[in-house]
Amino acid sequence: MKRTDAELVVGARAHYEDPAYYAHTYRRRLDDIAYYVGLARGVSAVLEYGIGSGRIAIPMAHVGAKVVGVDHSRPMLRELAQHLTLEPVAVAKRVTARLGDIRRVKLRRRFPLVIAPFNVLLHLYTRADVERFLARVREHLAPRGAFVMDLSMPRPEDLALDPMKALHAPRFRHPSAGVVRYREYFDYDGARQILFITTELTPVESPRDSFMIPLAHRQFFPREWEALLHYNGFKVEHVYGDFARKPLESHSDTMVFHARAAR
Numbered sequence: 001m002k003r004t005d006a007e008l009v010v011g012a013r014a015h016y017e018d019p020a021y022y023a024h025t026y027r028r029r030l031d032d033i034a035y036y037v038g039l040a041r042g043v044s045a046v047l048e049y050g051i052g053s054g055r056i057a058i059p060m061a062h063v064g065a066k067v068v069g070v071d072h073s074r075p076m077l078r079e080l081a082q083h084l085t086l087e088p089v090a091v092a093k094r095v096t097a098r099l100g101d102i103r104r105v106k107l108r109r110r111f112p113l114v115i116a117p118f119n120v121l122l123h124l125y126t127r128a129d130v131e132r133f134l135a136r137v138r139e140h141l142a143p144r145g146a147f148v149m150d151l152s153m154p155r156p157e158d159l160a161l162d163p164m165k166a167l168h169a170p171r172f173r174h175p176s177a178g179v180v181r182y183r184e185y186f187d188y189d190g191a192r193q194i195l196f197i198t199t200e201l202t203p204v205e206s207p208r209d210s211f212m213i214p215l216a217h218r219q220f221f222p223r224e225w226e227a228l229l230h231y232n233g234f235k236v237e238h239v240y241g242d243f244a245r246k247p248l249e250s251h252s253d254t255m256v257f258h259a260r261a262a263r
Contacts, residue, residue: 007196007214008125010214010216011214011215011217012072012123012216013072013073014213014215015213015214016073017073017075018075018175018213019052019053019076019078019079020175021174021175021176022052022076023055023079023175024174024175031242031243032117033055034243035243035256036056036059037056037059037060037062037063039146039148040060040063040065040067040113041065043065043113044065044066044112045065045067045068045111045112046067046068046111046112046113046114047067047070047111047114048060048068048069048070048114048116048117049071049102049114049115049116049120049133050070050071050116050117050118050120051067051069051071051077052069052073052077052079052080053077053079053080053083054079054084054095056115056117056118057095058083058084058091061087061091061094061095062091064094065094065113066094066095067094067095067096068097068098068107069095069096069097070102070107071097071098071099071100072100072101074099077099080095081097102120102133103124103129103132103133104132104136105136106136106139107140109140110139110141110143110145111140111141111145112142112144112145112146113145114141114145114148115148115149116137116147116148116149116150117149117150119150119151119217121133121149121151121218121220121225122217122218122219122220123217123218124218125192125216125218130232131232134228134229134233135232138232138233138234138261146259146260147258147259148257148258149256149257149259150243150254150256150257151254151255151257152217152253152254152255153222153241153248153252153254154195154219154220154221155253158195159186159188159190159195159219163185163186163187163196166184166200167186168181168183169184170182174201174203177201177211178204179203179204180202180204181201181202181204182201183200183202184197184199184200185197185198185200188219192218193219193220194218194219195216195217195218195219196214196215197217198212198213198214198215199212199214199215201213222239222248225255225257226239226257229257229259230262233261234261234262235260235261237260238256239257240255240258241253241254241255242254
């Protein structure tokens with residue numbers, strides 16, 4: 001069945017409509033925070049694409065960096081604003097956010113460090129999307145500035161899953177729905193290299209209130225992403241397979257790219 005652009009819009013937004021569930025889901029994801037905080041130390045200003053609720057931005061602000069973020073999710077940005085009210089005034093003043101499309105927002109200033117953490121780039125579904133976004137990065141990157149990003153490595157076993165068969169996970173306590181049963185469905189569109197992941201959550205005490213959360217992720221392979229950077233005016237300096245800077249290997253889960261604008 002041919003998927004419509006509307007499904008991509010939903011797949012790019014639904015995962016971020018419930019900030020409490022998002023925070024619960026990724027509460028143990030800490031290595032990337034430490035990595036980007038390390039990069040931000042001693043840097044005057046950082047542009048973060050996909051700032052969300054401030055999971056990475058606020059820790060960077062704690063080490064003195066001024067962070068400007070762009071995000072298209074109103075719920076996540078509202079959560080960011082709430083988090084900032086709980087921070088020291090000096091920290092809160094270092095974080096500002098702009099609602100908008102990362103392919104289009106123009107801030108008319110340059111940054112020594114631009115980051116796109118945790119799969120933000122997997123919502124660039126077409127070559128045109130990538131080209132528009134990388135054009136914005138070049139406009140915002142200071143001379144000799146660094147562009148650092150991380151993407152999930154495509155997993156062939158996930159791409160080959162039967163979309164009609166669910167993967168089950170242990171029950172857990174959802175922040176608002178109570179204890180829920182958890183199932184995931186994976187449906188890979190090989191022609192467009194988009195993996196559609198549907199999460200089904202069923203409250204144990206009220207099964208009729210079951211709900212689904214769709215997510216659409218473009219699958220970029222390592223050499224493909226390197227080529228996209230190259231042909232859009234970037235020089236790749238380093239590629240790592242995790243946040244400990246180990247080499248990228250076939251079994252790596254993450255690709256961490258460090259690039260600069262090519263002269």
